[in-house]
Amino acid sequence: MSAQGLAAFAALIADPTRAAFCLALLDGRAWTAGELARTAKVAPSTASEHLSKMVQGGLLAEERQGRHRYVRLADAATAQLVEDLAARVSPAASGPAPATLRAASASAAMARARTCYDHLAGRLGVAVTDALLSRGLLEPGFSLSPSGADWFAGLGIALEASRTRPMARPCLDWTERRPHLAGTAGAALCHHAFAAGWVTRIGGQRALKITDDGLASLSALLEIPAGMLRPAPN
Structure with a gap:
């Protein structure tokens, strides 16, 4: 892991909207972009842009069912990382x-x-x-x-x-x-x-x-x- 790679991964959370998504997804379920947009109080287009970056960076996993797109935290280790960071605030x-x-x-x-x-x-x-x-x-x-x-x-x-x-x-x-x-x-x-x-x-x-x-x-x-x-x- 390079320093640049670590910084890029950390940047996936270092944004209030993306952090709000992570906290919501700590419930362990898959959410739609629209649901997360309402939770973070941002436009659906803004949510989709953030979510694409988080999926590409490996922080989130994406699931599709028909026309619907769902995202969830990538795995239990990712959830532990988010919870550990929250506990240190x-x-x-x-x-x-x-x-x-x-x-x-x-x-x-x-x-x-x-x-x-x-x-x-x-x-x-x-x-x-x-x-x-x-x-x-x-x-x-x-x-x-x-x-x-x-x-x-x-x-x-x-x-x-x-x-x-x-x-x-x-x-x-x-x-x-x-x-x-x-x-x-x-x-x-x-x-x-x-x-x-x-x-x-x-x-x-x-x-x-x-x-x-x-x-x-x-x-x-x-x-x-x-x-x-x-x-x-x-």
Whole structure:
């Protein structure tokens, strides 16, 4: 990798519109150019121009279905890079506080529970990770213990080893500033949380609502207090 090549890749993110696309795509799904344009508040033609550069540079992958063009982050490693960069942004550089009640509520929901590509993040993700660590289901070095493997199996979660992805790894959470669980185990647990009805998406975005079933299950399985994950009273 040359210095010029590294600078060119870094430039793919070093633009507010392209950075906004990356943050939106951290929900792990494929988006259309129109959807991303509305999210970043730019014209569709502007979005298409940016997306073409990001696909050509290997930051995004493109999928086509009929007339529709979808883009997503290239892979889990790319998502980790974006999340790691976001976690290193100082609070002072994060911009002004939300100006409206709606914006403040959306920000609070993102901090409480969200997806980080394909695993759980925010207060929810960190609370689950802390509980797994304190019970010895996850080792301090972020490897899954034998009892941890049994715990996943007891939930009916099949964990398959991957040559390209670790079973478990820490991912620095950009709101909590502490690690949450990523890797194969983190992705499998997130998939289970959706399938079991523990969480649902809020407005189709990254932010998640933790259901009553989810609060009860997390309390029973990991002794996570429901009050830790409930929205703050108005």
